[in-house]
Amino acid sequence: MLAPHIKKKVDELWNRFWAAGLTNPLVAVEQITYLLFLKRLEDIDLKRQQRGFPSIYAGYESCKWSYIRQEKTNPSHLIDVVFPWLRELDKHFSSASADGTELASLNNRMTDAYFQLDPNKGKVLSDAIDAIDQLFARAGEGSAAQDIMGDTFEYLLSEMATAGKNGQFRTPRHLIRFMVELLDPEPGQRVIDPAAGTGGFLFSTQQYLMRKYSAQDNLVLEWDGTPHRTDGAAATPEQYTAIHNGANFVGLDNDRTMARIGWMNLVLHDVTDPHLLQGDSLSKREGKDQLKQLLESESYDFVLANPPFTGTVDSGDLEPDSLLFPRVGGGGKKKDDSITNKSELLFLWLMLDLLRVGGRCAVIIPEGVLFGNTDAHARLRRELLTEHVVEGVISLPGGVFQPYTGVKTSILIFRKETRRDDKQALNGAVAPRTEHIWFYEVEEDGYSKDAKRNPRPGQQNDLWDALEKFKAWLAHGREGAKVNEKTLLQPSYWPERWRQALLRDTAEELTPAGTAFAASPDTSMWDGQVWGIHELFPELPARPSDAETYVISSAQTALGELIVKRLAPLVGAAYQRDGNRSEEQTTKDWDKAIKTFEADFKRTAKECESFFEKEDSPALVIWKDLVKSQKVDFEMTQRALGHFHNGATYSINPSPVIPAFQPAQQLPDEAWRTGLFAIAREIAKLDGFDVTLRSLAIDQLTELKAAKHWVVPVRAWARNDEWQSEGGQFIGSHDADGLVRPAYVQAMLADGLYDDKGALKDGLLEPDCIEAREWNLSAGQYKPFDFTQLKSDKSVAELIGTLKTTEQDIIQGLDKLLAMVEGRE
Secondary structure, three states: OOOHHHHHHHHHHHHHHHHOOOOOHHHHHHHHHHHHHHHHHHHHHHHHHHOOOOOOOOOOHHHOHHHHHHOOOOHHHHHHHHHHHHHOHHHHOOHHHOOOOHHHHOOOOOOOOOOOOOOOOHHHHHHHHHHHHHHHOOOOOHHHHHHHHHHHHHHHHHOOOOOOOOOOOOOOHHHHHHHHHHHOOOOOOOEEEOOOOOOHHHHHHHHHHHHHOOOOOOOEEEOOOOEEOOOOOOOOHHHHHHHHEHHHEEEEEOOHHHHHHHHHHHHHOOOEOOEEEEOOOOEOOOOOHHHHHHOOOOOEEEEEEOOOOOOEOOHHHEOOOOOOOOEOOOOOOOOOOEOOOEHHHHHHHHHHHHEEEEEEEEEEEEOHHHHOOOHHHHHHHHHHHHHOEEEEEEEOOOOOOOOOOOOOEEEEEEEOOOOHHHOOOOOOOOOOOOOEEEEEEOOOEOEOOOOOOOEOOOOOEHHHHHHHHHHHHHHHHHHHHHOOOOEEEEEEEEEEEEEEOOOEOOOOOEOHHHHHHOOOHHHOOOOOOEEEHHHHOOOOOOOHHHHHHHHHHHHHHHHHHHHHHHHHHHHHHHHOOOOOOOHHHHHHHHHHHHHHHHHHHHHHHHHHHHHOOOOOOHHHHHHHHHHHHOOOOHHHHHHHHHHHOOOOOOOOOOOOOOOOOOOOOOOOHHHHHHHHHHHHHHHHOOOOEEEEEEEEEEEEEEEOOOOOEEEEEOOOEOOOOOOEOOOOOOEOOEOOOOOEOHHHHHHHHHHOOEOOOOOEOOOOEOOOOOHHHOOOOOHHHHOOOOHHHOOOOOOHHHHHHHHHHHHHHHHHHHHHHHHHHOOOO
């Protein structure tokens, strides 16, 4: 939940590196990542020393971030001093002194780290260091700091355009969170992403576990499911340790730079000793002990991934294990070759191999995997359905990965049921382990479907509906799928205004919030976390518009009364004329007095602006508008004169007859300033940024015209009323309830479902079941046709007439096209 001004700083940081010539987005992010790591490293070292461990800066004090700041206009210091030290960082501490923290998993990650900024770009480096300091200057301590640093780095990654080949890009975080919830992991269970990229699936799993074991009355969800205030308070000490143990969150990426960025992402999200390494998950493992260990067969509880969509792999580089990647077989020259070199298929076989029996996988795949007709496509789907359990296929709307790719995708969820050494021959003799598949068609995911993918908070989001219905399907099967079949399930949404509650920055300077509220005893517990303004100031309503109405209304009244009190003696003096003052002189004195007052008012009001954020401050806009609206007009003058006469109201005219009296005492300067400051502080309570939140529970039910999910059998036997069992005990393949007879199934399997060429025999299975359609898993193939949608005001005769007209138009068009082809037109 980042404030707009923080996002603006990240954008500026990105643009500065881009303008300095680092136009490759991956390189630019890497350079920024190095700077973030150097800043984080000094904090890590300080905590290590507090626990009795030696400093990693011994003899290299000039490599500290605090020293780098002093040399911020000198890129050569980083290039010639800091980075040579960073490349050998592993040598500066023993394994015993790694302390089990982030440093334990450095694993030579920095041996090829180089700072690539032009040495002549000192101003760019200076701006970058200042920006990083400003970004985290108000991060506070503990989990609050961790949240802000992690969220800031995630936003930086979100700004990174496509980087590299083979479909390498950032998976939208709302889809990642959705997939993690589909699997619902527990602390201590191991998860791997074999194509990890920036580590989104891994840190989101840890984030989900923290959310799951947090105090529910403290937890807050943004409209897209992003959790906040995840304290882990409901976890046991063992569970809490497991949630932060990097050994439970394993990732590999073939790109060393991407792996380094991903590792840093996990570090910033409070994962201890992250196991995200550079390595090719599909390649040969001989001589690569670490890679071999991480990719050990059947050693993970979950796989979460979005592997490359369109890549191919050199068959000679593939791991030769035939139980991992099936071979062509037969007697030809290529019998020992892998059945495919398509990366999207190879990754799926790898995921099956990595899972323990009972382990589950949620993976984003291109639609072609679900219906491709190559031998490899069909064999993979057949293995998934017969040897394992495909729990669901969730069709995503086109464009969810825009602007990076327009490839149509789905989420495939499956559970491993057969050990790698126990695979059966795929001959149809045994019933598929997957009996039915649950399909869901997502039409709205909370973002626009164009290339901009603008967020649409508070509007329909099918992901929430899909999640609830998938849980019902897993728990209760086909009966569960019927519950709420034509009901859209959604959470409640509402707006709030939030702000980062911190009184002083890291330099102990007062923040705008500190300037306004540090003297209040109620702010002593502010610690840098992001809070709703209604939580900081309980008198305020939660809805921003209501809070503004409440504060502005009272502030307008208070400011008007304060100005009237300040004006009263001036008005009285101006309208008490004696024989020595002409009307003209009185008017001049009045104009002068008012100008003096207005100048003083504007000057004091300007001082009050120190209470407001400098950028993206809604409260400052309100304050300026309020000040601007205060005009010394007829009405205010009349009120001031009334106050002057102790409450009496007088009509002011050019030549009033005013009796002599003792003028009211002028409002003292200090009381005037104090009053104005107090009103400004009230307005400053409105500072912050607006967010849309959602309820933890699904509590909004809306009727649907057509179901968004459906269940399809994998193997369904066609009805054969002429069949008789041996001895004539049973007649017909199905009983009176429409259920297929076990004796019929046994007899058909004995004869064989498939012929010698592996083709399904005609007439045995229902044509609409999945096995009869060559194991096709495309959701659209099985979507029920909803006849209730066929509504028309036209009669049948009119509809037939329309069809005939359309037919004639088509024939005429074809005749014209034929004439053009034959040269007659």
